[in-house]
Amino acid sequence: DSGVTQTPKHLITATGQRVTLRCSPRSGDLSVYWYQQSLDQGLQFLIQYYNGEERAKGNILERFSAQQFPDLHSELNLSSLELGDSALYFCASSVEYRGGKLFFGSGTQLSVL
Amino acid sequence: ILNVEQSPQSLHVQEGDSTNFTCSFPSSNFYALHWYRWETAKSPEALFVMTLNGDEKKKGRISATLNTKEGYSYLYIKGSQPEDSATYLCASLNSGYSTLTFGKGTMLLVSP
Secondary structure, three states: OOOOEEEOOEEEEOOOOOEEEEEEOOOOOOEEEEEEEOOOOOEEEEEEEEOOEEEEEOOOOOOEEEEEOOOOOEEEEEOOOOHHHOEEEEEEEEOOOOOOOOEEOOOEEEEEO | OOOOEEEOOEEEEEOOOOEEEEEEOOOOOEEEEEEEEEOOOOOOEEEEEEOOOOOEEEEOOEEEEEEOOOOEEEEEEOOOOHHHOEEEEEEEEEOOOOOOEEOOOEEEEEEO
């Protein structure tokens, strides 16, 4: 058990809908990262928060947004969902601001039908 | 976009065989290299974080080396066991890039 909690584990929804993925980092970790894993792609970095502030942004679509709350949990919001958004979404946490070992949650498998 | 390449893409060995895979990354502005093991139906788990040229790390039967001047890292598994079956991911962090860039992984299958 990595200590990172992600919910829900599975999500099935329809095109055009909006969903929220939730992540609670390990106790003491200030950095939260979101990654997308889809078929034939490696782990694609979406966004990082550090202690409530957005620190780094990857190839995150404008339809996607995230935030980190004062208790350090984070949410990833995906809207106007398309079939191509179907993927495994991971949250990871780290104690460091940059470059630290990542501890991954169990992921949320999103299926857009 | 930082280019992190892993080879081979997949590997099938017999129990007891020793094996190794390669991770190639840009050597310029290198900061850190990570290795993760990702077992099916689980989440990636960190094996090593390496920062210095010539670094060697070991964890049981698994070891890794790092060459930052030429931009590669090797992961070795001695006497592979079926429980070593997993996808092994490497990720590089270079100055000028905000975060780790992952390779696509090497999928290892160890048959009994």
